[in-house]
Amino acid sequence: MALEFRDILLRQDDFTLTADLTVPAGRHAVIGASGSGKSTLLALVAGFLAPTQGRLLWEGQDITAMPPGKRPVSILFQHNNLFPHLSVKQNIGMGLRPDLRLNRAQQARVAQVLDQVGLSCLGARRPDALSGGQQSRVALARVLLRARPLLLLDEPFAALGPALKAEMLALLAQIAADTTVLMVTHDPADARAFAPDTLLVEGGRVHPPRPTGPLLDDPPPGLRAYLG
Numbered sequence: 001m002a003l004e005f006r007d008i009l010l011r012q013d014d015f016t017l018t019a020d021l022t023v024p025a026g027r028h029a030v031i032g033a034s035g036s037g038k039s040t041l042l043a044l045v046a047g048f049l050a051p052t053q054g055r056l057l058w059e060g061q062d063i064t065a066m067p068p069g070k071r072p073v074s075i076l077f078q079h080n081n082l083f084p085h086l087s088v089k090q091n092i093g094m095g096l097r098p099d100l101r102l103n104r105a106q107q108a109r110v111a112q113v114l115d116q117v118g119l120s121c122l123g124a125r126r127p128d129a130l131s132g133g134q135q136s137r138v139a140l141a142r143v144l145l146r147a148r149p150l151l152l153l154d155e156p157f158a159a160l161g162p163a164l165k166a167e168m169l170a171l172l173a174q175i176a177a178d179t180t181v182l183m184v185t186h187d188p189a190d191a192r193a194f195a196p197d198t199l200l201v202e203g204g205r206v207h208p209p210r211p212t213g214p215l216l217d218d219p220p221p222g223l224r225a226y227l228g
């Protein structure tokens, strides 16, 4: 389940992202100073930005030109983007059928993921009647239902308090056991807790994955200054 960046170069005005590395299966943090290119990297993998040069491969298949909706990718960003006028169940069901005409098996799947994230009792509620943590769980449930093998997270739980964030990361690690994950985070504690390996992004250059603990114990100067 490897993701390969082959000689990738992506230009955005005067910013250039370069990546030539392989991300093996498993959970990976993406760390780097503000403006170093972390979100650009995720946008490249999601297919929202196209590289100027190079190729992106998933399990050996070239996905460089594949449209975002066809990629083996699900995305969870900081703002969960729940639909306020739909119930929790409907928000999750959207992950299966945007027109919400779910058959019985699909409805059973919705109930199952609701249960997995511990929200069985709240399926009929609207998102604004949920706490921040519960909203994050709904977004996680939708990701679970999509069941794509590559999961991109951009500071997904930054709005939550430390205890709740730790709980969500643990839940995510559990439910994403068979998923390759790239998680952008500004919090080294999140990286240590969640990701055995980390991709450092420095001035637009994406480094190959390295074990998270040793990298954060002895960070290179740029990262050290950023982490403070």
Ligand SMILES: Nc1ncnc2c1ncn2[C@@H]1O[C@H](COP(=O)(O)OP(=O)(O)OP(=O)(O)O)[C@@H](O)[C@H]1O
Residues within 6 Å of the ligand: 012, 013, 014, 015, 032, 033, 034, 035, 036, 037, 038, 039, 040, 041
């Ligand atoms: N649409 C755009 N057009 C031109 N340049 C852009 C665009 N979006 C971002 N950039 C530039 O690309 C660089 C990388 O931005 P990116 O958002 O990937 O950084 P980041 O590491 O995610 O930063 P942060 O941690 O602050 O979110 C920055 O210099 C930014 O100004």
